[in-house]
Amino acid sequence: MSSRDAVHRAIETVWRSESAKVIASVARVVRDVGLAEELAQDALVTALEHWPRDGIPDKPGAWLMTTAKNRALDRLRQHALHERKHEQLGYEMDALQTHVEPDFVDALDQARQDEIGDDLLRLIFTACHPVLSAEARVAMTLRLLGGLRTDEIARAFLVSEATIAQRIVRAKRTLREAQVPFEVPRGQDLAARLVSVLEVIYLIFNEGYAATAGDDWTRPTLCEEALRLGRILSELAPQESEVHGLVALMELQASRLAARTDAQGHPILLMDQDRSRWDALQIRRGLAALDRAQSQPDTLGPYTLQAALAACHARAARAEDTDWPQIVALYDALVQSTPSPVVELNRAVAVGMAYGPQAGLALTDALLTESSLADYHLLPSVRADFLEKLGRRDEADAEFRRAAALTRNAREREFLLSRARALKS
Numbered sequence: 001m002s003s004r005d006a007v008h009r010a011i012e013t014v015w016r017s018e019s020a021k022v023i024a025s026v027a028r029v030v031r032d033v034g035l036a037e038e039l040a041q042d043a044l045v046t047a048l049e050h051w052p053r054d055g056i057p058d059k060p061g062a063w064l065m066t067t068a069k070n071r072a073l074d075r076l077r078q079h080a081l082h083e084r085k086h087e088q089l090g091y092e093m094d095a096l097q098t099h100v101e102p103d104f105v106d107a108l109d110q111a112r113q114d115e116i117g118d119d120l121l122r123l124i125f126t127a128c129h130p131v132l133s134a135e136a137r138v139a140m141t142l143r144l145l146g147g148l149r150t151d152e153i154a155r156a157f158l159v160s161e162a163t164i165a166q167r168i169v170r171a172k173r174t175l176r177e178a179q180v181p182f183e184v185p186r187g188q189d190l191a192a193r194l195v196s197v198l199e200v201i202y203l204i205f206n207e208g209y210a211a212t213a214g215d216d217w218t219r220p221t222l223c224e225e226a227l228r229l230g231r232i233l234s235e236l237a238p239q240e241s242e243v244h245g246l247v248a249l250m251e252l253q254a255s256r257l258a259a260r261t262d263a264q265g266h267p268i269l270l271m272d273q274d275r276s277r278w279d280a281l282q283i284r285r286g287l288a289a290l291d292r293a294q295s296q297p298d299t300l301g302p303y304t305l306q307a308a309l310a311a312c313h314a315r316a317a318r319a320e321d322t323d324w325p326q327i328v329a330l331y332d333a334l335v336q337s338t339p340s341p342v343v344e345l346n347r348a349v350a351v352g353m354a355y356g357p358q359a360g361l362a363l364t365d366a367l368l369t370e371s372s373l374a375d376y377h378l379l380p381s382v383r384a385d386f387l388e389k390l391g392r393r394d395e396a397d398a399e400f401r402r403a404a405a406l407t408r409n410a411r412e413r414e415f416l417l418s419r420a421r422a423l424k425s
Helices: 003-030 033-054 060-083 086-099 104-111 113-127 134-144 150-157 161-177 187-209 220-236 241-254 280-295 302-315 324-337 341-355 357-365 378-389 393-406 410-424
Strands: none
Touching (some): 003 033, 003 060, 003 113, 113 187, 113 220, 134 150, 134 161, 150 161, 187 241, 241 280, 341 357, 341 378
16 A cells, blocks of 8 residues: 555545534634535545645544634625625634634543534534434445445445435435524423434334345444444433433444354344354443433433343343343333334334244234235244244245245345245155
8 A cells, every 4th residue: 555545544434433523613703514525525525735745643533623613704705795694703713713813623522522412413413403314324324423435325225326325415405494593402402303313213223224225134343333422422411311222222232243253144033143252342242232221210211111121132141141022022012112013023023922923923924914014025924933832834834935035135034945945845
C-alpha cells in the first residue's frame, strides 16, 4: 500500500467515526441536515486534498470539525449578505467565534463534549423522524450516523445505488419542506419519537442478523452499526429503559453470530448451535444493559421483554437447559405489551418447546387465516418443524417447500429445501 493510499484509508476511518459529530454540530448552526452533510462533505474533500500533502493532523476529528464550521460560517455570511440579516449573522458569529480560532483543535474535545452529545441526540431524532418512510429513515441513519457511503448502504440492502441516493435526496427535501426542527423532542413527543428511533436501529440490526434477501444468511457489518448507534443512544439518553432494553437485545443476539453459520455459511438453528462459540463478552454486556433497563421505574417495554427472552438462552449452558416455561411467560407479557401475529408465532414456538409439538402446532394453525402472515415464510417453516416432530413427514415436506418458495434469502431457501429432502431419506 502506498503512503497516499494509507492516508486515504486513514481519512476513511476518521470519517466513519467522526462524521456524525461533525454533521450534528454543523446542523445545529445551519438548521438544515442536508446542508450540514454537504458542508461536512466539503470538509472531507478538503482533507483528501490536504492530508496526503501536509500529513494527517494530530486531531483529525477536530480538524474536520473546524473546517466544516468554517464552511458553515461562510454560508451564513453569504446568506446574511443576500438577506441583509446582519443581526442574525452577528449572533451566529458570536456563538461560533471559538470554533474558528486556530487553537480550537486543541480545546475542542474537552470544551465541547456535552454540546456534541446534545447535537448527536438531535441528529438521531432528526434522521429517524416519522415524517420519513421507514426505508428513508434507515438510509438517512446509516448515511448520517453510520458514516456509510451510498454504495455501501445499497449493497447492504441489495438495492441499486441510485435507489438509495434517491431515498436520501427525498428524505433531505422532506425534512426541509416539513421544517422539521433540529431538536430533541420533549414530554410526550419524546416517547413517540423515541419509538421511531428504536425501530430504525432495530431494523438495521435485524437486516444484519437475518438478511431478508441475497446470498448471505447474516451481514455482521449492519449488526455492528446498529450496536454502535444503540450504545451511543444509551449514553445520550441514560434514563430511557427501552434504549437499554434494545442494546441488551442486540448484544445478546449478536453474541450468537459466529455460531449461526457453519464454515460454508449455511444456517445453524439456535438449538443446534455450538454455545462455546457464543461471545461471552457480548453476553456480559447484554446482561448488564438488561439490568440497566430493568432498574428503571417504568413498565418493561417490548425491547426489554425481548432482551429478557434472549437472556434465557444466553444463561443456558446447553440447549436442554433452556427454561422454556419462563420464555412462554415472557411471551405472554410481550403479547400483552405488543400484540402482533409474529409475536404469537414466536410464542407458539416456545409453547411447542415447553409443552410439546402438538400444543405448538395448535397455536400455529390458529394463525393460518392471519392475512399479514400469508407471505411470511416462517409460518410454514415453524409448522413444518412441528409436523416433522409429530411424524407427519409428507405434510412437513410440503410446508418446508412452501417456506422455501417464500423466502428471498438464498441460504435460507437452500436450508429449508435440505430439511425437506432429509424427510425423504
